[in-house]
Amino acid sequence: MYPIVLLSVLGIVTLFLGFSKSKNILLPAVLLFLAIALAGNFFEWNKGPLLYFYDMFRVDNLTLAFNGIILASAFMIVAISGGFQDNAEAEPAEYYALMLFSLVGAIMMVGFEHLIMLFLGVEILSVAMYVLTGSNKRNLRSNEAALKYFLMGAFATGIMLFGMTLLYGATGSFKLNEIQAFVSTTQQAAPSYILYAGLLLLLIGMLFKVSAAPFHFWTPDVYEGAPTLFTTFMSTIVKTAGFAALYRLLSHSFTGVYSFWWLVIAIIAILTLVVGNIGATTQNSFKRMMAYSGISHAGYLLIALTALSKPTQNAIVFYSLAYSLSTIAAFGVLMLVSKEKTIEGQPDERYDAFNGLAQKNPLLAFVMTVAMLSLAGIPLTAGFWGKFFVFSSAADRGIIWVPAIAVLMSVVGIYYYFRVIIASYLKEGDIAEIRVAPFYKIVLILATFLTILFGLAPGLLEGIF
Amino acid sequence: MLTLLLILLPIVAGVITLLVGANLAKQVALVGALAELGLALFVWSQFDPSAGVQFGFKYHWLASAGISFAAGLDGISLVLVLLTAFLTPLIILSTFEHTYKNSAAFYSLILFMSAALVGVFTATDAFLFYLFFEAALIPVYFLAAVWGGENRLKVTFKFFIYTMFGSLFMLVALIYLYYQTPGTHTSEITAFYKLQLSAKSQGFIFWAFFVAFAIKMPLFPFHTWQPDTYTEAPTPATMLLSGIMLKMGVYGLIRLLLPIVPLGLQHYGMLAMILSVIGIIYGSIIAIQQRDMKRLIAYSSFAHVGLMAAGVFAASTNGLQGAMVQMLAHGINVVGLFFVIDIILSRTKTRSLDQLGGITQVAPQLSVYFMIILLGSVALPLTNGFVGEFLLLSSVFAFNGWLGAIAGLTIILGSVYMLRLFQMSMFGPKSKWVEGFQDLTFSEKAVLLPLIIMVFWIGIYPNTFLTISEPAVNQLLKLVVK
Numbered sequence: 051m052y053p054i055v056l057l058s059v060l061g062i063v064t065l066f067l068g069f070s071k072s073k074n075i076l077l078p079a080v081l082l083f084l085a086i087a088l089a090g091n092f093f094e095w096n097k098g099p100l101l102y103f104y105d106m107f108r109v110d111n112l113t114l115a116f117n118g119i120i121l122a123s124a125f126m127i128v129a130i131s132g133g134f135q136d137n138a139e140a141e142p143a144e145y146y147a148l149m150l151f152s153l154v155g156a157i158m159m160v161g162f163e164h165l166i167m168l169f170l171g172v173e174i175l176s177v178a179m180y181v182l183t184g185s186n187k188r189n190l191r192s193n194e195a196a197l198k199y200f201l202m203g204a205f206a207t208g209i210m211l212f213g214m215t216l217l218y219g220a221t222g223s224f225k226l227n228e229i230q231a232f233v234s235t236t237q238q239a240a241p242s243y244i245l246y247a248g249l250l251l252l253l254i255g256m257l258f259k260v261s262a263a264p265f266h267f268w269t270p271d272v273y274e275g276a277p278t279l280f281t282t283f284m285s286t287i288v289k290t291a292g293f294a295a296l297y298r299l300l301s302h303s304f305t306g307v308y309s310f311w312w313l314v315i316a317i318i319a320i321l322t323l324v325v326g327n328i329g330a331t332t333q334n335s336f337k338r339m340m341a342y343s344g345i346s347h348a349g350y351l352l353i354a355l356t357a358l359s360k361p362t363q364n365a366i367v368f369y370s371l372a373y374s375l376s377t378i379a380a381f382g383v384l385m386l387v388s389k390e391k392t393i394e395g396q397p398d399e400r401y402d403a404f405n406g407l408a409q410k411n412p413l414l415a416f417v418m419t420v421a422m423l424s425l426a427g428i429p430l431t432a433g434f435w436g437k438f439f440v441f442s443s444a445a446d447r448g449i450i451w452v453p454a455i456a457v458l459m460s461v462v463g464i465y466y467y468f469r470v471i472i473a474s475y476l477k478e479g480d481i482a483e484i485r486v487a488p489f490y491k492i493v494l495i496l497a498t499f500l501t502i503l504f505g506l507a508p509g510l511l512e513g514i515f
Numbered sequence: 516m517l518t519l520l521l522i523l524l525p526i527v528a529g530v531i532t533l534l535v536g537a538n539l540a541k542q543v544a545l546v547g548a549l550a551e552l553g554l555a556l557f558v559w560s561q562f563d564p565s566a567g568v569q570f571g572f573k574y575h576w577l578a579s580a581g582i583s584f585a586a587g588l589d590g591i592s593l594v595l596v597l598l599t600a601f602l603t604p605l606i607i608l609s610t611f612e613h614t615y616k617n618s619a620a621f622y623s624l625i626l627f628m629s630a631a632l633v634g635v636f637t638a639t640d641a642f643l644f645y646l647f648f649e650a651a652l653i654p655v656y657f658l659a660a661v662w663g664g665e666n667r668l669k670v671t672f673k674f675f676i677y678t679m680f681g682s683l684f685m686l687v688a689l690i691y692l693y694y695q696t697p698g699t700h701t702s703e704i705t706a707f708y709k710l711q712l713s714a715k716s717q718g719f720i721f722w723a724f725f726v727a728f729a730i731k732m733p734l735f736p737f738h739t740w741q742p743d744t745y746t747e748a749p750t751p752a753t754m755l756l757s758g759i760m761l762k763m764g765v766y767g768l769i770r771l772l773l774p775i776v777p778l779g780l781q782h783y784g785m786l787a788m789i790l791s792v793i794g795i796i797y798g799s800i801i802a803i804q805q806r807d808m809k810r811l812i813a814y815s816s817f818a819h820v821g822l823m824a825a826g827v828f829a830a831s832t833n834g835l836q837g838a839m840v841q842m843l844a845h846g847i848n849v850v851g852l853f854f855v856i857d858i859i860l861s862r863t864k865t866r867s868l869d870q871l872g873g874i875t876q877v878a879p880q881l882s883v884y885f886m887i888i889l890l891g892s893v894a895l896p897l898t899n900g901f902v903g904e905f906l907l908l909s910s911v912f913a914f915n916g917w918l919g920a921i922a923g924l925t926i927i928l929g930s931v932y933m934l935r936l937f938q939m940s941m942f943g944p945k946s947k948w949v950e951g952f953q954d955l956t957f958s959e960k961a962v963l964l965p966l967i968i969m970v971f972w973i974g975i976y977p978n979t980f981l982t983i984s985e986p987a988v989n990q991l992l993k994l995v996v997k
Contacts, residue, residue, distance in 0.1 A: 361580075429649040438642075438690075442580075445690045453690070457683040464679055468672065476660055476668055509577045 051102045051109055052090030053117060053157050060086070061150035068143025077131070080146045084125045087153075091117045105225065106164035113161040115367050115511075116294040120156050123286045123374045124149065129493045130382050131279050145185060149283065152178035156291035160298075165214045165224040165252075168295060172210070172259060175291060176203050179284060183276040195275025202258070202268045210255025216248030226302045233306035246310060253311070256299070260292035260348045262318050263325040270329070273341035274399075278388070281337065282381040285344045286374040293351050297366050301358060308358065316356040316452050322349035323455065327462040336384060337399040339466055340377070343425060346463065347373050350440050353456055359446040365439035368511060372424060372432035372504060379421040379497040383414050386484050401469050406479025414484065415474040417494045422467040424501045427460050432504035439508075517558050517570035518586045518637050521596060522630055524551050525603070529626035537618045541611060544622035548604035551629065555600035564590050565986045568639060576643075581701035586637040590987030594839050594980060595636040595766055598846045599759050603629040605965060606754045609854050611958040612861065615662055615749070628654040628755055635763050641689045641702045641771075648682055648763060655755055659748035667747045674744040681730035681737070685767075688723035691716075692775065707775050708994050714778045721779030724772040725787060732764035732820045735794035745813035750857040753809070757816045758850040762842045765820065768827045769835060774994040780830060788828045788914065792922050794821030799928035803935065808856045808866045811936055812849065815892070815929070819845050822925055825918070826907035830995050834910030835988045840977055841903025844891065847973075848900060851888035851966040855881065858959060859940065863948040868936065873945030877952040882941050884955070884963040889937055891970040893930045899973035 060083040067076055091114055094100065098110035128149065134140035155174030162168040180203065184196025218224055220242045221232040237245060258265040273281045304311060326346025333339040347369075354365040387404060388397035408415035424433030437460065441453040473479075486494075504510065528547025532540050558570060571587025588596065607625060615621045631654065634647030652675065660671040692707050693700055712720070730737045745753050773780060780787075798818030805811035823841050826834035858881065859874065860866050875882040887898075894900035904926065912919025955963070973980060 423653075428653065429646045438686075441687070441690050442694075445694045448694075450687070450691060454687055457687055458680075461676060461680045461683060464676055465672075468675065472660070472668060472672070475657075507576075509575070509579075 051100070051107065051161075052093055053087040053121065054107075054154055056087045056090050057083075057150050057154045057157070061147045061154070064143055064147040064150060068141070068147075073142065076142050076146065077128070080128050080150070081125065083150065084121060084128060088118070088121045088125065091121060101163065103167075106167045107158070107161050108163040109161055112298075112363065112367075113294075116160040116290060116370070117157050119290055119367070119371050119374060120153065120160070120287050123290070123378060124153055124283070126378050126493045126497065127279065127282050127286070130378075130385070130490050132487060132490065139188065140185075145182065148178045148182055152182075152283075153287070156287055159291040160294040162295065162298065163226050165217065165226075168299070169207075169211060169214065171291070171295070172255075173207065175288060176207065176259070179280070179288065182280040182283070183272060185280065186277045189275075191275035192277065193275075195272045198268055198275075199272045206255045206258035206265070209251050209258075213248045213251030213253070213255060216244050216251065218248075220245035220248055226298070229303040230306070233304060237306060246307070249304060249307070249311065250314070252299070253296075253314070256292060256296050257318060260289055260296070260351075261345050262348045262352060263322040263345065264318075266322070266325060266345050266348075269345055270338050270341040273344065274335065274338050278337065278381055278385045278397075278399075281340075282378055285340070285381075286377050289344065289348065289351075290370040290374060293348075293355070293366055293370060296355060297363070300355060301362075305358065312356055312358070315352055316449070319349050319352035319356055319452065320455055322346065322352060323459040327459045327466075330466045331462060333466070334401060335399050336401055336403070336470065339401075340380065340384075343463070343466070344377075346459065347425075349459070350437060350456060353452055354440045354443045356452060357443040357447040357449055359443045361439055361443040361446055364511070365436070365443045368432075368439050368504075368508070369436035371511075372436040372501065375497045375501050375504075376421040376424040376431075376433060379417050379494055379501070380425070382490070382494050382497070383418045383421070386414060386486060386490075387481065390481060390484050401473050402479075404470055404473040404479070405477040405481070407474035407481055409479070410481060410483040413491070413494070414486070417498045418474055419471050420498045420501055422470050424505070426464045426467040428464075430502070430505045432501045432508070434505060435508035516572055517554070517561075518588055519572045521551070521554060521558065521600075521637065522586065522634050524554060525626040525630035525633070529623040529630070532626060533619050533623040535619065540619040540622045541607070544626055545604060545607045547626055548600075548607050548629070552600040552604055555597055558588065559593065559597060559983075562588070562590075562593055562983070564983050567987075567990070571639065573639075576640075579699070581696075581699055581703075582642050583640050583703075584643060585640040585703065586634065586643065587639050588637055589990075590984035591766070591769060591839065591991070592636045594843060594984050595762055596633055598762070598843050599629055599632045599636065601965075601969075602754070602758050602846055602850055605850060605962050606751050606758070608958060609754070609850075609857070609962045610751050612956065617661075621658070621662060624654040624658050625751060625755065628658070629759075632759050632763065636766060639704055641693070641704050641707060644704070644767075644771075645682070645686055645689055648685070648767070649679070651760060651763065652678055652682075655748075655752055655760060658752035658755070659744060662749040662752070664747040664749075666743070670740075670743040670747045674740045677737075677740045678730055681727040684723040685727035685771075688720045688727075692720065704770065707771075710775070712776070712778070714782065717776040717779035718782060721772065721776045721783050724767065724776070725783075728764040728767040728772065729790075729824075730764075731767070732761055732824060733817065734764075734821060734824055735790050735797055735817075738794065738798075738817050741817060742810050742813040745816070746807065746809045750853055753813075754850045754853050757813070757853065758846040761816065761820055762846065765823050765827060765838060765842055768824065769838065769991065773827065773830055774991055777995045780828070780995065784828050784830070785915075788825055788911070788918060791821045791825040791828060792911075792918050794818065795825070795922055795925045796928070799925060799932065802932040803928065805932075806868050808859070808868060808936060808940065809853070811868075811932060812852050812856065815932060816845070816849055818925060818929070819849075822904065822907050822911075822922060825911050825922055829910040829914040830992065831910045831913060832985075832988060832992060833906045833913070835992065836981055836985060837903050837906025837908075837910055839984045839988065840973065840980055841900075841907055843980060844899035844903045844970075844973055847966055847969045848888055848892040851884075851963065851970075852892065854959075854962060854966075855885045855888065858955070862952050865948050868939040870948050871940040871946055872943040872949065873941070874949055874952060875941045876945055877949060878954040880955045880960070884960075884967060885941065886937065887967045887970055888963075889933050891974065893933045894926055897971070897974045899970045899977075901974060902977040 158171030330342035
């Protein structure tokens with residue numbers, strides 16, 4: 051609960067800091083704020099489960115673990131933002147404030163105990179993201195992306211709200227535990243089809259937010275059009291929060307009708323994997339490939355949800371963590387490289403931009419390689435164990451065909467992730483030595499180090515929530 | 516504990532190699548590899564073949580899930596660890612006449628590779644086995660992709676995706692098996708042996724394992740990556756691939772496939788055997804057609820590994836013991852052959868049989884060494900190839916007379932392509948490419964001499980090695996023939 055209050059207040063403080071003449075204090079201040087929120091988050095560790103706001107918000111170790119991933123990702127993303135100093139038209143204070151506000155939304159999504167809280171969380175997060183997507187205001191693509199994201203997102207929210215209404219009509223409550231009670235008693239005796247309809251609509255709304263197929267069409271354009279920093283934010287924090295919310299929703303309220311929804315999710319998972327992986331193979335732009343790769347990772351996470359077995363919780367937390375670390379590292383390197391290499395004044399975000407990266411920038415090439423290996427799920431990286439836990443949770447339910455298809459798709463994944471590695475190490479190119487700010491370097495090294503650390507010792511997070 | 520040392524030593528040596536830089540990399544890597552060999556020999560001297568798994572260690576890795584970091588040595592493992600430890604220093608020494616760009620990385624990758632291989636051969640936990648199985652792929656991929664020939668990018672990419680594809684099937688099978696273990700689940704390989712699986716699920720697992728290992732070896736029809744990769748990779752990487760990495764597949768068949776799914780073997784063993792025998796004949800016939808020496812050896816290796824697989828699928832003492840000794844022999848011979856070809860290539864700048872000829876006249880020493888290794892490879896009695904092929908063929912023959920007879924053709928076809936290779940390169944009129952050909956240098960002899968000593972040792976007294984693995988093989992066969 052502390053991070054919600056802290057981030058709301060500190061977000062407003064950030065807005066006021068924008069009036070200050072000195073632009074240099076903004077970045078350290080925001081980092082400090084995030085560190086405070088992170089500390090506040092773990093202040094409630096092992097104290098839960100606690101309920102706040104008239105039992106609408108729940109704090110337990112799972113909530114805190116997801117919050118930890120979200121806040122730590124935000125910390126790393128802010129640390130590589132470099133204060134937006136290279137862009138004269140940027141409004142750093144507003145961007146940072148919007149990021150802090152959107153984190154409030156993400157945290158509400160993680161810990162909701164009442165559907166209204168979920169709706170508020172989704173909206174707070176989304177509205178901030180719409181604005182940030184369009185923040186490159188002279189750029190046509192950024193504007194297009196924002197508009198597209200906003201229109202589609204608004205529809206998805208509407209559908210989600212409709213679903214909640216139907217659920218309320220069927221069960222007479224917005225509270226997760228009361229819905230659960232209804233589902234496990236009345237629903238069993240006399241099935242209510244309004245409940246099924248409501249659940250499906252709510253799921254569609256949520257699946258849109260995590261960019262699962264067939265609700266993914268906005269993702270490539272929005273990811274590509276948005277400034278890379280906010281793409282990173284979107285692909286890590288929005289996704290983690292979305293899956294935390296989906297997990298809480300399904301595991302706290304709808305275990306009673308598991309036989310109804312598991313196949314729906316399973317088919318969407320397969321579809322998402324196929325669309326994401328096959329789509330990624332045909333891209334020439336690295337950033338667009340990462341968008342499709344984001345779609346495919348949503349597919350893997352959905353497999354864990356499909357099973358909803360004992361290892362699922364650990365699988366989702368671990369996978370989100372591994373995915374966030376690698377994504378931040380990959381986009382971090384992309385930002386440096388595309389700033390260095392430009393085509394007609396626009397940043398070059400194609401695979402070819404990475405040609406010969408290893409020659410003068412061995413560190414960046416290494417960071418990128420580890421990130422790609424982890425996303426591809428090669429052993430000794432965190433990404434491997436993420437996939438392992440996901441497949442395990444399906445196998446624990448006795449579902450084998452879903453992971454079997456997922457395995458085939460992850461081979462496809464190797465193809466497009468390795469294109470970057472091949473470009474950086476094996477192709478000739480003319481990238482000059484790129485100067486990396488110390489903060490930036492620390493974030494990249496930290497992400498790489500943690501990816502390898504969790505790859506060697508996946509048990510580190512075991513049993514803490 | 517000694518097993519852990521065996522795995523860690525090459526890693527440490529690799530890191531040191533990377534740190535000392537290009538000038539000393541060769542020497543440091545060689546010292547590291549020799550230290551590993553010394554350690555392996557020491558382990559051998561302490562080893563008791565009848566005592567099962569020894570020198571083991573076990574650390575909890577994912578404690579609540581029963582997954583541990585556990586490895587140990589039994590006879591089957593030890594033979595392959597000895598092979599790895601013996602070949603690695605020779606492979607490093609074989610590069611002394613060359614200079615590779617960025618050599619610190621080059622040599623450290625070789626050492627990392629050898630650590631992963633030792634890991635595969637010693638792991639007693641199924642997931643650890645999988646992990647090393649995959650980890651071995653990464654160093655050799657980079658070795659081939661960075662230092663390889665013209666077409667390397669395309670070829671190595673195919674190789675990587677192909678083999679990765681296979682091993683992911685193994686991962687699914689392992690996860691399935693893991694969830695079949697009783698209680699809180701465990702991933703110890705011996706626990707998998709005790710499972711009572713239905714014939715249907717055994718069938719699925721049989722094919723999942725088969726695809727994974729058949730791609731690695733490779734067996735027909737999964738071999739299409741192999742000739743290109745062997746040809747394009749730099750010779751040390753080819754040696755690693757054919758001399759040691761190929762044995763991971765055979766080892767996997769012995770360690771996982773046979774004992775875990777005996778019913779699957781009963782059902783599908785015949786089919787797998789037929790595929791292996793097709794590979795023997797098919798590989799040999801293509802080898803006869805080759806003009807490129809490296810490609811010729813690649814296909815011969817494909818044919819030989821088919822015979823090893825056939826022996827394993829026969830699931831008899833002769834078959835498994837034959838496969839064990841043949842793995843040693845093939846590792847030694849193929850490294851020797853690739854090295855000789857590399858010597859010829861570096862002197863004449865060509866690998867084409869059409870352009871070579873008459874090397875005997877200028878390099879008598881090379882011809883003698885080449886001849887001995889070649890005769891080992893065609894399984895002449897008193898050389899190492901004979902023992903293995905004899906045991907393997909007798910086991911295939913006992914399994915099915917017709918298949919045995921067809922597989923037996925390998926001896927004839929093998930002599931055809933090998934002797935043709937020798938004849939066209941070494942005899943005949945001296946070709947213009949051979950002008951100014953230097954005979955062997957000291958470091959080249961230092962590589963070839965240990966190899967031919969082993970050719971004769973295994974040929975004349977194979978019991979030294981057969982006795983190491985015999986108790987373990989018999990133990991394992993009890994699980995197969997329940």
